[in-house]
Amino acid sequence: MYPQPFRYHRPNSVKDAITLLTELGEGAKPLAGGQSLIPILKMRMDEPSDLVDITRIPGLNSISTDNDLIRIGALCTHAQVAMSEAALTIPVLRDCAGGIADPQVRSLGTIGGSVSVADPSSDWPALLFVLDAKIVCQGPEGSRTVGIRDFIVDSYTTCLGDAELVTEIQIPQPPANSGGAYIGFKKAAPAYPAASVAIQLTLDDAGKCKEISLALGSAGPKPIISADAEAILKGNKLTEELLKQAAEKLVAESSPPSDARGSAEFKQEILRSLFLKTAATAINRAGGSNIDGTHDYV
Amino acid sequence: MSDAKETIEVEITVNGKSVRREVEPRLLLVEFIRENLQLTGTHVGCDTSYCGACTIILNGEAIKSCTLLAVQADGGEVLTVEGLEQDGQLHPLQQAFSECHGLQCGYCTPGMLMSSLALLAENPDPSVKDIRKRLAGNVCRCTGYQNIIKSVQSAAKALQEG
Ligand SMILES: Cc1cc2nc3c(=O)[nH]c(=O)nc-3n(C[C@H](O)[C@H](O)[C@H](O)COP(=O)(O)OP(=O)(O)OC[C@H]3O[C@@H](n4cnc5c(N)ncnc54)[C@H](O)[C@@H]3O)c2cc1C
Ligand code: FES
Ligand code: FES
Numbered sequence: 329m330y331p332q333p334f335r336y337h338r339p340n341s342v343k344d345a346i347t348l349l350t351e352l353g354e355g356a357k358p359l360a361g362g363q364s365l366i367p368i369l370k371m372r373m374d375e376p377s378d379l380v381d382i383t384r385i386p387g388l389n390s391i392s393t394d395n396d397l398i399r400i401g402a403l404c405t406h407a408q409v410a411m412s413e414a415a416l417t418i419p420v421l422r423d424c425a426g427g428i429a430d431p432q433v434r435s436l437g438t439i440g441g442s443v444s445v446a447d448p449s450s451d452w453p454a455l456l457f458v459l460d461a462k463i464v465c466q467g468p469e470g471s472r473t474v475g476i477r478d479f480i481v482d483s484y485t486t487c488l489g490d491a492e493l494v495t496e497i498q499i500p501q502p503p504a505n506s507g508g509a510y511i512g513f514k515k516a517a518p519a520y521p522a523a524s525v526a527i528q529l530t531l532d533d534a535g536k537c538k539e540i541s542l543a544l545g546s547a548g549p550k551p552i553i554s555a556d557a558e559a560i561l562k563g564n565k566l567t568e569e570l571l572k573q574a575a576e577k578l579v580a581e582s583s584p585p586s587d588a589r590g591s592a593e594f595k596q597e598i599l600r601s602l603f604l605k606t607a608a609t610a611i612n613r614a615g616g617s618n619i620d621g622t623h624d625y626v
Numbered sequence: 627m628s629d630a631k632e633t634i635e636v637e638i639t640v641n642g643k644s645v646r647r648e649v650e651p652r653l654l655l656v657e658f659i660r661e662n663l664q665l666t667g668t669h670v671g672c673d674t675s676y677c678g679a680c681t682i683i684l685n686g687e688a689i690k691s692c693t694l695l696a697v698q699a700d701g702g703e704v705l706t707v708e709g710l711e712q713d714g715q716l717h718p719l720q721q722a723f724s725e726c727h728g729l730q731c732g733y734c735t736p737g738m739l740m741s742s743l744a745l746l747a748e749n750p751d752p753s754v755k756d757i758r759k760r761l762a763g764n765v766c767r768c769t770g771y772q773n774i775i776k777s778v779q780s781a782a783k784a785l786q787e788g
Contacts, residue, residue: 329673336634336651336697359698366693367675369652379651381698407687430763431741432678435687436694517762518676 331369335378342466342495345382349491350468352378358493359383360403363429363437364445388440388495393417398499402440407431409439418499419613419620420508420528424455427510430517440494443476446550448483449520449589454545455510457553458528461499467492483549505538506530507613509606512545513598515589521546522589523598525606529566531614537561542574544599546589547582554578566611568604575603636700640665641709649696656680658696659706667707667736671765678764681737682706688744690763707736710743719743719781728777730768737764742778750786752778 339345349356355377368374388403391412398414410426428434428451442452456476463479465472468491479487508528512521524545532538540561544552557577564570584595609619633648647662659665671679675693682691683705710717719739729735745752745760757778
């Protein structure tokens with residue numbers, strides 16, 4: 329399978345990349361790890377005139393923590409995030425990054441590419457929703473920072489303007505007594521998940537739920553959230569009964585497509601049980617347990 | 627769509643030798659390796675980044691060469707299955723796959739070897755779980771995987787004993 333011919337450019341700075349993308353116009357696209365774009369081009373689902381390879385731009389592939397913010401450069405690969413120091417303090421980053429596809433794809437695919445492609449089946453968006461991440465974008469008009477919930481507009485649609493690039497993903501450090509978990513369900517490593525659940529919560533001294541954020545992935549055009557489901561849990565002790573009620577509310581908001589990964593009914597059934605499993609891990613982590621490897625795709 | 631048929635010069639070190647070629651930007655790395663360099667040990671199975679038959683090492687990391695453009699590897703170092711053998715001696719991984727029946731038809735084997743090589747470089751004493759996780763992107767229709775795992779364990783032992 330061959331993509332249509334295109335021209336190839338390799339700028340050395342974000343500024344040059346933006347200038348190139350502006351000059352080349354609508355037919356031009358950025359290229360990062362290529363792990364979504366190259367399959368799309370090979371299947372001729374897109375035929376760009378020009379690819380602007382941004383992977384050699386320095387400064388976009390480091391992970392740092394300053395004060396209360398974890399900053400992940402857009403070009404950081406999934407493998408790099410999974411093995412980062414930040415992932416030691418927030419293990420949910422490793423759950424997500426280390427569960428994406430297989431080692432080969434994780435070595436090339438980037439977090440910036442993942443959020444930009446906004447594939448409804450991908451792993452990062454649901455997790456970044458519950459971590460309240462911010463996306464730093466740079467374009468012809470300058471730079472801006474957008475919350476992930478406004479950044480992802482719809483299936484395969486973001487708020488990125490023409491010639492605008494994602495340069496960084498910012499994640500606030502969760503407060504003390506917080507725990508998170510992200511679990512995806514899939515048949516084999518190189519397949520996208522059929523369903524996934526992301527939960528981040530904070531407990532108070534009495535063990536009651538002080539803050540909670542929930543999202544479902546692969547369950548609709550973009551991550552599914554529900555203020556009603558969160559309200560059931562907030563301020564309360566997280567009993568199995570309440571968690572089941574919240575799961576029902578959340579799953580009721582979902583609209584997973586029936587496809588090769590399963591029927592909509594099957595996926596909703598999976599989401600219910602996955603929710604309870606994910607919640608149990610998040611609660612245990614918030615209580616100080618060191619739980620490693622929430623899921624294995626082998 | 628573009629009418630561009632222009633080519634770009636790439637320089638890639640393949641199995642220790644530097645090669646320069648004019649390529650179309652849309653040329654996939656696997657085709658560059660197989661068609662331009664005639665190194666046909668690297669296989670194309672699914673051509674959709676699923677099966678791992680096309681796995682090679684690029685700059686120290688296992689990647690699927692059917693899902694990377696040759697121009698993206700410009701300036702890089704590539705190792706293919708042909709680079710494993712040294713002075714007529716099979717690499718310990720190749721030796722172990724042969725001795726432990728880690729292959730039947732052999733179609734997946736070049737990819738399995740390259741993924742295993744990346745694993746052993748990072749983790750010289752992997753557990754069965756480590757091996758399974760690391761080979762999760764490589765599909766084999768023949769062996770049922772058990773003998774592949776035994777092969778990697780056996781190679782790890784041989785390499786450690788030097
Ligand atoms: C076999 C296989 C299995 C996979 N399984 C999973 C999975 O289980 N879960 C999952 O989440 N993902 C999965 N993926 C996708 C993978 O995570 C990709 O890495 C990711 O979706 C895209 O990142 P990339 O760097 O490869 O982007 P590319 O493919 O290079 O680009 C994707 C799109 O985003 C644009 N883009 C890229 N970077 C930027 C940027 N910085 N700013 C603006 N636009 C940008 C490009 O123009 C393009 O339109 C899988 C991929 C494969 C091949
Ligand atoms: S041929 Fe590349 S993964 Fe199957
Ligand atoms: S030996 Fe035949 S596919 Fe693996």
